[in-house]
Amino acid sequence: MSKLPVGIQVYSLRDLLEGTPENFKPVMEKLKAMGYAGVELAGLYGLEPAYVRDVLGQVGLVPVSAHVPFADLLGDLDRVISDYKTVGVEYIAVPYLDQELRPLGPRYGEALAEIKRIGQALRQNGLKLMYHNHDFEFVQLPDGTYGLDDMYAQIGAEDLLVQLDTCWAHVAGIDPAAYIRRYGERCAVVHVKDYIKTGDPKNLYELIGTEVEKEAGGEGFFQFRPVGFGQIFWEPILEAILAAGSKWIIVEQDEHHGLGSLEAARRSREYLKILGW
Numbered sequence: 159m160s161k162l163p164v165g166i167q168v169y170s171l172r173d174l175l176e177g178t179p180e181n182f183k184p185v186m187e188k189l190k191a192m193g194y195a196g197v198e199l200a201g202l203y204g205l206e207p208a209y210v211r212d213v214l215g216q217v218g219l220v221p222v223s224a225h226v227p228f229a230d231l232l233g234d235l236d237r238v239i240s241d242y243k244t245v246g247v248e249y250i251a252v253p254y255l256d257q258e259l260r261p262l263g264p265r266y267g268e269a270l271a272e273i274k275r276i277g278q279a280l281r282q283n284g285l286k287l288m289y290h291n292h293d294f295e296f297v298q299l300p301d302g303t304y305g306l307d308d309m310y311a312q313i314g315a316e317d318l319l320v321q322l323d324t325c326w327a328h329v330a331g332i333d334p335a336a337y338i339r340r341y342g343e344r345c346a347v348v349h350v351k352d353y354i355k356t357g358d359p360k361n362l363y364e365l366i367g368t369e370v371e372k373e374a375g376g377e378g379f380f381q382f383r384p385v386g387f388g389q390i391f392w393e394p395i396l397e398a399i400l401a402a403g404s405k406w407i408i409v410e411q412d413e414h415h416g417l418g419s420l421e422a423a424r425r426s427r428e429y430l431k432i433l434g435w
Contacts, residue, residue, distance in 0.1 A: 161435045162399065164427065165196035165222045167349070167410035171419045172200065179203045182210070186217045188420055192427045196220035198347070198408045199245070200253070207244035214245075222406050223249035223347055225290065228259070228269075231276050239283050249347055250280060251288040251321050261297055261305025270312055277317030288321035288347060293330035293362075310341070320344045323410070325351035325382070328390055329362070335398035343403040350395070350426075351410045352388030355380045381415050384422045386429030396433065407435070 166189060168175070174185050182205060189197065197219050202210055214221050224247050226238055231252065242250055252273060259269035277287035295306035303311075310320060320341045324334040338345050357378020386392060399407060409426045411419075 162404060162407055163195035163220070164193070164430055164435055165198055165220070165406050165408045166194050166423055166426075167198045167200060167225070167408050169200035169225065170409070170411045170423060173419055175203045179205050183213045183217070185420075186213055186219055189423065190217050190219055192424050193431060194219065194409075194423075194427060196222040196406065198222050198251075198410075199224040199242075199247070202241065202245075207241040211245045221246045222408065223247050223251060223288070225251050225253035228252050228255060228272075232272060235276060235279055239280065239285065243283065243285065247285070249286045249288050249319070249321075251290045251347075252276075253290045254292065260294055261299060261308060270309065273309075274313045274317055277313060281317060286319055286346070287317060288319040290321040290349065291323050292326040296327070296330040296332055310344070315344045319346050321347050321349060323349040323351060324390065324395055325349070325353050325410075329353070329355065334390075335394045338395070338398040338402050338404070341402070345399070345402050345404050347406045347408055348399050348404050349410050350385050350392070350407050350430075351412075352383045352385045352390050352426075353381065354383055354388050382411050382413050384411060384417075384425035384429065385409055386432075387425060392429075392433065396435065 171185055174181050182203060186197070197214065199221065211221065224242050224245070231238055238250070255269060257263055258265045260266060273289065280287045289309060291306055295304070295309070297305045299305060299308055310318065322334060322337055322345055327334045327337055338348065355378065359378035359380045362380055409423065411422050411426065414422045
């Protein structure tokens with residue numbers, strides 16, 4: 159059975175790039191040497207879009223997609239479109255929503271309207287919008303529907319694709335393979351990410367560089383791991399991704415917990431190679 163190309167979310171390597179844009183090309187060369195075929199960007203690190211495009215072309219990495227903060231999409235969508243069309247990405251993802259904008263939040267309806275508007279504008283410019291989940295979108299609405307499903311029901315596939323983060327779905331108690339099968343080709347780009355968790359730890363988002371969401375109590379342990387080094391069983395998920403007609407899988411590891419970010423990237427890629435990817 160054929161496999162999909164494997165990319166990596168550059169956010170996973172931000173410690174090597176933030177404040178040191180001169181590292182961009184050497185880091186991309188290392189990723190290519192590991193066997194990655196593409197990247198998903200998370201900012202341009204002060205570099206010109208044309209330079210990023212040229213470096214990726216020289217190295218041989220496909221600019222698959224980009225995570226762009228929701229505030230940036232709202233604040234200067236024309237610039238976002240121009241920059242990332244220059245880079246050459248096919249997809250742009252909303253990576254995170256603040257609490258008030260999420261399902262059950264007081265501004266959820268406003269967020270939906272804006273996401274739909276952004277999706278339409280991207281489509282008119284030859285780009286595609288995705289939404290990248292955490293666990294909190296799996297909150298149940300009064301009718302029993304998950305918030306994430308409500309988002310996808312209210313905004314059509316032509317304006318919003320599914321970028322399932324397998325780790326956060328798993329944290330929420332969702333079977334990633336079943337969820338991917340449900341949405342099929344709408345899951346064009348899937349995040350593969352592993353973790354270990356015991357008990358009921360709180361403040362999980364402190365680990366991903368976002369503003370800490372305070373929640374009292376909770377005992378347990380949570381850490382991200384390279385793919386294949388955590389508690390997710392990957393074979394059925396990867397089989398579902400293939401069957402769905404997805405285009406890419408993207409490795410992501412938000413934090414490395416003492417393991418170097420390049421070493422973590424290498425371990426994830428080597429594990430996927432063992433599975434034939």
